Amino acid sequence: MPMQxxxxxxxxxxxxxxxxxxxxxxxxDGILTTGKHLVKTLRGGEFTQQFPEVEPKLPSHYRGVHRLxxxxxxxxxCVACYLCxxxxxxxxxxxxxxxxxxxxxxxxxxxxxxxxxxxIYCGMCEEAxxxxxxxxxxxxxxxxxxxxEMLFDKEKLLSVYDQTTQAGTDPARTHRGQLGPxxxxxxxVRLPNPQ
Amino acid sequence: MxxxxxxxxxxxxxEQERLNIIQAAAKVNVEIPHYCWHPALTVxxxxxxxxxxxxxxxxxxxxxxxxxxxxxxxxxAKDGTVVVTxxxxxxxxxxxxxxxxxxxxPLDCPVCDQAGxxxxxxxxYRFGRAESRLKDDKLQKPDxxxxxxxIALFTDRCVMCSRCVRFTREISGTSELQIIHRxxxxxxxxxxGEPCNNKLAGNVVDLCPVGALCSKDFLYKQRVWFLxxxxxxxxxxxxxxxxxxxxxxxxxxxxxxxxxxxxxGHFMCDEGRFGxxxxxxxxxxRAPQVRIGKDLVPIGWDGLLHKMKRELQESVPNGLAAVLxxxxxxxxxxxAAAFFKGLSPQVTLALGPVIKVGAEDHYPKGPRxxxxxxxxxxxxxxxxxxxxxxxxxxxxxKHFQGEVVGFDQVMKQVETGQIKAMFIAASSxxxxxxxxxxxxxxxxxxxMLMDLLPSPASQRAKYLLPSASFAEKDGTFVxxxxxxxxIQRAILSPGDVRPEGRVxxxxxxxxxxxxxxxxxxEIAQKIPAFAALGSGDLGEWGVFLATQREPGAVAASAGPxxxxxxxxxxx
Numbered sequence: 001m002p003m004q005x006x007x008x009x010x011x012x013x014x015x016x017x018x019x020x021x022x023x024x025x026x027x028x029d030g031i032l033t034t035g036k037h038l039v040k041t042l043r044g045g046e047f048t049q050q051f052p053e054v055e056p057k058l059p060s061h062y063r064g065v066h067r068l069x070x071x072x073x074x075x076x077x078c079v080a081c082y083l084c085x086x087x088x089x090x091x092x093x094x095x096x097x098x099x100x101x102x103x104x105x106x107x108x109x110x111x112x113x114x115x116x117x118x119x120i121y122c123g124m125c126e127e128a129x130x131x132x133x134x135x136x137x138x139x140x141x142x143x144x145x146x147x148x149e150m151l152f153d154k155e156k157l158l159s160v161y162d163q164t165t166q167a168g169t170d171p172a173r174t175h176r177g178q179l180g181p182x183x184x185x186x187x188x189v190r191l192p193n194p195q
Numbered sequence: 196m197x198x199x200x201x202x203x204x205x206x207x208x209x210e211q212e213r214l215n216i217i218q219a220a221a222k223v224n225v226e227i228p229h230y231c232w233h234p235a236l237t238v239x240x241x242x243x244x245x246x247x248x249x250x251x252x253x254x255x256x257x258x259x260x261x262x263x264x265x266x267x268x269x270x271x272a273k274d275g276t277v278v279v280t281x282x283x284x285x286x287x288x289x290x291x292x293x294x295x296x297x298x299x300x301p302l303d304c305p306v307c308d309q310a311g312x313x314x315x316x317x318x319x320y321r322f323g324r325a326e327s328r329l330k331d332d333k334l335q336k337p338d339x340x341x342x343x344x345x346i347a348l349f350t351d352r353c354v355m356c357s358r359c360v361r362f363t364r365e366i367s368g369t370s371e372l373q374i375i376h377r378x379x380x381x382x383x384x385x386x387x388g389e390p391c392n393n394k395l396a397g398n399v400v401d402l403c404p405v406g407a408l409c410s411k412d413f414l415y416k417q418r419v420w421f422l423x424x425x426x427x428x429x430x431x432x433x434x435x436x437x438x439x440x441x442x443x444x445x446x447x448x449x450x451x452x453x454x455x456x457x458x459x460g461h462f463m464c465d466e467g468r469f470g471x472x473x474x475x476x477x478x479x480x481r482a483p484q485v486r487i488g489k490d491l492v493p494i495g496w497d498g499l500l501h502k503m504k505r506e507l508q509e510s511v512p513n514g515l516a517a518v519l520x521x522x523x524x525x526x527x528x529x530x531a532a533a534f535f536k537g538l539s540p541q542v543t544l545a546l547g548p549v550i551k552v553g554a555e556d557h558y559p560k561g562p563r564x565x566x567x568x569x570x571x572x573x574x575x576x577x578x579x580x581x582x583x584x585x586x587x588x589x590x591x592x593k594h595f596q597g598e599v600v601g602f603d604q605v606m607k608q609v610e611t612g613q614i615k616a617m618f619i620a621a622s623s624x625x626x627x628x629x630x631x632x633x634x635x636x637x638x639x640x641x642x643m644l645m646d647l648l649p650s651p652a653s654q655r656a657k658y659l660l661p662s663a664s665f666a667e668k669d670g671t672f673v674x675x676x677x678x679x680x681x682i683q684r685a686i687l688s689p690g691d692v693r694p695e696g697r698v699x700x701x702x703x704x705x706x707x708x709x710x711x712x713x714x715x716x717e718i719a720q721k722i723p724a725f726a727a728l729g730s731g732d733l734g735e736w737g738v739f740l741a742t743q744r745e746p747g748a749v750a751a752s753a754g755p756x757x758x759x760x761x762x763x764x765x766x
Contacts, residue, residue, distance in 0.1 A: 081305030082418045097415040106338075106349075107306040107415055130305045 058138040060170065063121045065139040066114055066152070067160035069132065069172060075102065076158060077133035080109040084125035084134050092118035093125060112154040116142060137170040197274035200252065201225050202281055208272060216267035216278050217245055227280055228289060228318045230296075230404045231356035232268035235461045235574075236365055240266040242296070242356050244318065246288040248279040264288045286322070293323035296354045299334045299379065300405075307352065309406030311419040315354065336382055342372075343391035345411050345465065346400060350382050353407035359383060359399035366462065366574050368559025368567075369393040383407070394577060395558060397465045401451060412469055413449045425685040426453060426735065428672045430522065430583035430665045431467035434459055434576060435674030437736070438467070440666050440685040447474050447666055447686060457678055457736045464577045473624040473664065474686075478648055480661035481690025491659055496693065500701050503643060503658055510616035510641050511539045516605050518619040519592065520547030520627065521582035523695060524670025524682065525725065526714040528584075528591040530699035531620060536595050537703070543614065544592050545600040548627045551579045578675060581625055583665070587673035590724040590740070606635050616641035619652065620695060622662035628652045645695055663694040669711035670696070671728065673740060679728060680737030681711070 019025055037047055049056060058064075069077045080097035092115040100108035125134050137160060144150045152160075164170040199206045201220045208214060215238070217227045230242035245267040250260035252275040260277070264285060267278070279285060296315065304310040336350035360372045360383065371391035375384045385391055391399065400410045422441040429436040429450065437455035441448050450471050452463035473479070483499055484491040507515065517535040519528050535542045556577040557566040567573055592599045608614045617639050621627055624647050633651030636642055644656035653659055665672075667688040673679045688694065696709040712731035719729040727738045 079306050080415070082421075083305060086418065086420065099415060105306075106303070 058140065060138065062138045062140065063123045063136040065116065065137055065142050065160055066119070066125070066157060067135055067137050067164060067170070068112065068154060068157035069135060069161055070158060076109065076112075076154060077131055078109045078112060078129075079105060079131055079133070080107045080112075081130060083128040083130060087124040087128035088119075089122060089124065090118050090120045092116075109154060112157065114152045114157060116144075116150045116152055117147060135170070137164045139164065139169075197272075199272045199274075199276045199278065201278045206272075214272045216247060216249065216270045216272050216276070219272035219276075220247075220267070220278060220280060225280055227267045228314075228322055229268055230314060230354055231358060233358055233361075233402060233461075236358060236361045236402075238268050239357060239361070240269040242354065243292045244289065244296075246292065247285055248282055250277040250279075251275050252277050289318075289322040290324045293319055294327060297323070297327060298329055299351060300354075301333065301335070301351045303352075307349070307406040308409045308414060308419070309352075309403075313406055314404040315406075334379055336380075339384065341390060342383075342385055342408070343396050345397055345469070346391060347409045347411050347414060348383060349407050349409065352405050353383055354405050355381050355383075356404060358402040358404070359408055362395075362399055362402055363391060363393070366398070366559055367393045367395040368561060369564075370562075371396075372399065393560075394464050394466065394556065395462060395575060397468045398452070398462045401462075410449070417443055417448050422448060423685075424451075425683045427666065427682045427685065428458075428583065428674075428680045429463055429467040429470075430672065430682075431464070431470045431581065432578040433580040433582065433585060433675040434578050435583060435672055435678060435680060436463040436467060437680065438463060440471075442666070442686050445686040445689075447471050453735075455680075455736045457739070458674060458680065459575065462575055464575070466577065470624075471664075471666065473648060474666055476648070479689065479692075480646065480648070480653075480659060481692060482661060483691070484659040486657045486659075491653075491656070496691065499658075500698060504702050506641060506658075507616070507618065507643070508538055511542060513615035513640065514543075514608070514613050515539075515541075515616045515618070516543040516545055516608070516614045518545045518547045518602060518605060518617065518621075519588050520619070520621045520623055521549050521585035521588050522547070522622045522624075522665075523588055523620055524584060524668065524672060524711075525587040525591060525679070525718065525728075526670045526709075526711055527620070527668075527695045527699060528588045529714070529718050529722070530696055530703060530705075532591050532595040534699050534702045535618070543600060543605060543608070544596050545602055545605040546585070546588055546592060547619065547621060547623070548602045549585050550581045550623075550625055550627060552581050554579050580675065582623070583672040583674070586675065586677055586740075587671060587679070590673070590722065594722045594724065606632060609635055609638055612638065615639060618643045619645065620662075621646040621650070621652065622695060624648060624664065626650065645698070660695075660698060661688075661690070661692040663688045663692050667692070668694040668696065669709070671711070671715060671733065677740040678737050679725075679733055679740055681733045 041047060071077045080095055082095055082097070085093035085095055094111070094113040095109050096111035097107050098110035100106060121136065123136055126136055139160065165172060196210065197208045199208060199219045201223055202225055204223045206219050206222050208219065217229055217232060220227050227245045227247060229245040231239050232245060243266060246264040247267045248260055249265050249270055250258050252258050258277050297319065300315065304316065307313070310316060338350055339348040342348045355374065357374060360374060363372045364370050371385050371389055371393065372383055373385070374381050376382055397410065400408045421443045423443065424439045424441045427438050427440045429438045436459040437453040439451045439453050441451060450463070450468050452461060454461050482493040483496060484493050517531065519531055523531070532544055535544060557573045558575040559567060559572070561567065589599050605614065609617070617636070619642070622645055628651055630651045633655060636652060636655045642656045643658040644652055645660040645662050646653055647662045647664060665682055666685045668682070669684050670682050671679050672682055694709065700709055715728040716731045718725045719727070724740060727740050
């Protein structure tokens with residue numbers, strides 16, 4: 001849908017005051033911060049992170065390498081709906097869907113390839129997923145020797161799930177701990193009651 | 196003139212126009228949601244989605260409204276009818292209907308193939324309510340794989356509009372589908388062992404407004420929002436059904452019929468629907484080839500056309516024939532004919548083999564599978580002539596040569612040795628030459644061929660140029676009833692394939708690119724038979740070549756006689 005003219009809001013840059021235009025207060029402000037840190041360091045405090053000797057503790061919403069979650073039976077949770085690849089602004093997700101071999105589901109990804117080099121780690125795939133199958137983990141130190149190596153396929157993405165859940169860094173944080181509404185049997189679907 | 200008032204807007208109807216309220220409202224772009232009503236099918240008013248308030252404007256100006264909402268599909272629009280589609284009462288009725296329809300719907304949009312072109316989604320978004328208030332478990336019915344070779348039924352998604360059932364009863368006449376059980380338990384099904392495999396069966400998938408009937412051929416191949424569509428014409432037979440080519444990343448995934456009252460109506464046959472697959476076949480020629488010794492060797496285009504042109508020029512005195520297949524577009528035939536007649540007027544131009552399979556197949560069928568006897572009853576015809584543009588190529592040949600020489604006549608001249616060199620633009624995805632006929636080609640000194648797929652002729656060709664399929668070029672096809680329609684390029688050709696028109700342009704040493712609209716204008720000026728193409732753009736429905744012909748009469752013989760219903764429903 002093209003954007004309508006009335007939906008566009010024009011914002012004017014706020015004018016700088018005299019103090020802002022002098023820049024001196026900001027400079028002093030910066031020097032003060034540096035001074036405070038200097039004093040604290042001299043007193044024995046630590047501000048520098050000793051990476052890579054000490055691994056940083058990242059918050060659980062950090063957006064690192066992706067993983068494909070497993071359901072309680074260990075199968076891939078993804079239902080190949082292509083919503084992640086539709087939402088992806090970098091077009092880095094490539095899915096081939098097929099009728100699922102399991103009776104409780106209609107569709108599953110025969111192939112799921114995610115280009116970790118092309119990805120911009122925005123987390124839109126995670127948001128788009130209706131079954132909480134794709135998630136971004138706190139794994140941040142992703143390396144590889146070739147571009148080919150950085151194309152993560154279904155097995156690789158599932159292994160990231162195994163690795164991160166076993167290590168305890170990224171516990172399965174899906175809402176239900178089971179398949180989402182799209183993959184559940186129709187009888188199990190309970191829509192929120194508005195009362 | 197009868198006037199209908201839709202949400203206070205006056206709609207003037209034609210004197211003989213018989214519309215229902217949905218169609219009348221569509222004239223002023225007021226959409227009345229509906230599932231079960233379809234312009235080509237009978238009215239059942241069972242889905243209750245098109246409920247509107249209806250009243251009557253009396254001659255003294257007072258308006259008397261009916262106390263309850265009524266289905267718009269069933270209510271005729273007549274002089275003084277007042278329709279209200281946006282009152283709270285109507286909105287409430289629409290929301291309630293949708294809530295009912297969704298009671299047992301599994302809401303599995305992420306895995307449903309219809310998502311993105313689903314009328315349940317669209318109408319829920321626009322007319323429905325956000326939540327369901329159902330506390331009980333949803334009724335879950337098993338999916339059915341046995342409905343047909345090309346049809347899968349996801350029973351729980353069905354809204355019981357019965358469009359598919361009515362289609363098999365009214366249009367195909369084969370009556371395979373039916374509704375079994377009652378009330379909540381109603382399901383679409385077939386008689387055991389009698390699957391829905393008639394030649395029009397694929398249409399029930401298009402008719403299904405929700406994701407209940409899915410095409411097995413397209414199932415889970417693509418999400419529909421990735422597909423880009425271009426209007427085109429089905430090349431499967433000389434009916435020339437208007438279609439839409441749906442592609443993504445240069446792969447054609449499906450063909451869908453496009454409404455055209457002048458050509459075929461709303462539908463298309465399965466032969467055409469699934470007949471596009473040669474486009475993606477690996478056997479297709481992807482580069483020009485030259486015979487070196489016994490083998491055909493792929494070579495590049497560099498200098499090739501120049502060399503071929505010289506050989507063609509040299510072979511004129513020995514007798515040269517150019518065969519233009521009925522699979523070429525009008526523009527390509529025109530360029531080819533202009534080139535060969537420009538080489539020398541002695542060059543024989545011939546029409547390629549016109550393949551006919553069986554007889555005309557008219558629908559709806561009777562109870563014993565017999566075709567309708569009364570031409571007025573015919574609602575769809577699959578033609579025996581399995582090529583898209585015989586009429587167009589014939590008209591071009593008539594202009595350049597005065598007569599149409601058939602392929603058999605040319606082969607006889609080859610037999611007698613009058614013709615020693617031949618250029619065949621076959622471009623045909625069907626088998627167009629038998630082994631027997633191809634043996635006759637052995638007498639030639641030079642055979643140049645343009646084709647899509649290997650054939651007995653390609654084994655004998657010295658030069659072989661790859662052809663582009665109908666989805667890879669712009670042009671014009673003229674159907675059996677002289678209706679000229681545009682085809683448009685939907686995808687890029689695979690490999691090193693150049694559309695035929697480009698090759699002929701090169702040979703003619705014409706400047707510029709192959710631009711179908713301007714070529715059409717040129718053809719319209721030069722060939723009187725094609726005067727109707729003068730504007731260059733033939734529009735959505737195409738134009739009839741012969742102006743003395745009544746368009747209505749042709750439409751009646753061509754398909755469903757609904758030429759004047761400009762319905763808002765283009766499903």
